[in-house]
Amino acid sequence: MSRVYNFSAGPSMLPEEVLKKAQEEMVEYPGAGMSVMEMSHRSKVYDDIIKETERLVRELMNVPDNYKVMFVQGGGSTQFAMVPMNLGTKCKAADYLITGQWAKKAAQEAEKYVKVNRIASSADKTFSYIPKPEASEFSPADEVDYCYICYNNTIYGTRYTELPKTDAVLVADISSNAMSEVIDVSKFGILFAGAQKNLGPAGVVLVIAREDLIGEPQEGTPTMLTYKTHADNDSLYNTPPTYAIYIFKLVLEWI
């Protein structure tokens, strides 16, 4: 059977070279005598894998030194809660731009934790455009903890060509454009991407967070939903999705 190419917005095709390499190393990772799936996440071999994955992310996305790179679980949907739980600690309010179902869901989830200001929405024209509010329409930077966008909206074929005119910390879901275009990380407080769209297999989320934003979260935030937990433990607080991260590394090497 010839290969089928899945262009879906969810899990989609991976480079054949990556799959072949994974196939080759499935039963025995070179030098380890076992599969990556079988090795301890505390082992030297695995530590090399996860460190190299981080190094490649930093290199490919030109991540500044004052940002942490984390690998977490739970998909983008878990980030919808983690962002307000971790960042919504001072003003307990945030601006959201509604450009599609994902941004809408993120705003709905955030309402459990912060006051959500929906600054603009393109729902009126079935999300067929990116609204461009004036600087004056955003909340003053000292009245919100962050401003949230979904950078690329696959379903509607829209993307930001210029960033919103907000002075607040910018948070972006880059699940569908991570590493497919140049993103200036320094312009953001938090960037996150579910790997399955652009970067690798489902089951791992890439989070890039500016260090000064990684602090004590809201009261009642689960330990596993606290950025600090993952940042302080180099994504090894508990067992990470070891194999998904390994495949992610193979994709990054291929890029």
Place this chain on the structure above:
Amino acid sequence: MSRVYNFSAGPSMLPEEVLKKAQEEMVEYPGAGMSVMEMSHRSKVYDDIIKETERLVRELMNVPDNYKVMFVQGGGSTQFAMVPMNLGTKCKAADYLITGQWAKKAAQEAEKYVKVNRIASSADKTFSYIPKPEASEFSPADEVDYCYICYNNTIYGTRYTELPKTDAVLVADISSNAMSEVIDVSKFGILFAGAQKNLGPAGVVLVIAREDLIGEPQEGTPTMLTYKTHADNDSLYNTPPTYAIYIFKLVLEWI
């Protein structure tokens, strides 16, 4: 190089037959023309995989019909929060038996959400035994939402040979004894197991929950940490860890 067998309590060895099957199907899952990693979680092929995984769990563990079987992310450590957030809604209190580091961590996390009664602990003798409190030492069933145990404690070599004499709903972490001994599911309200110890690769947690316990969680519980979210959507609310579940299925077929 000959195969190395990792007997760790974390990720550990998988059957070689499982790895070889995964290797064979890595680039092209039979009939699909693509890897399992590449296929949509909403596709017919993947739906068959996840449904068969559930069927095998039900068959192998003899799961009664009034229990839901779910596949979630975040490891056992996320369950430490999900259990009190979802079950701690009436009395907002729970009994915990402290038989090792994992039970201890579970109790600590639960304190964010419920009043935790530490009924007994074997910390006095470095967790070298399982305490056996009398029935009268547990909280009355109408004063706690559940009683929590870690069924098997790998690090200390201890396990329950009889269940605690509580009348409350029993919750057990079975990460290290799931499917390696017969467990009467009907005696429990919730059972959960991080797959990486006994069942498959890291990145997926098996949760078996009695249906009447799956309701509205505490206020502020993230959607993704709500059992109802996963139960109502057959573990497909968002993209699940598709490949980890597929390997889990191969392990169950091997058993």
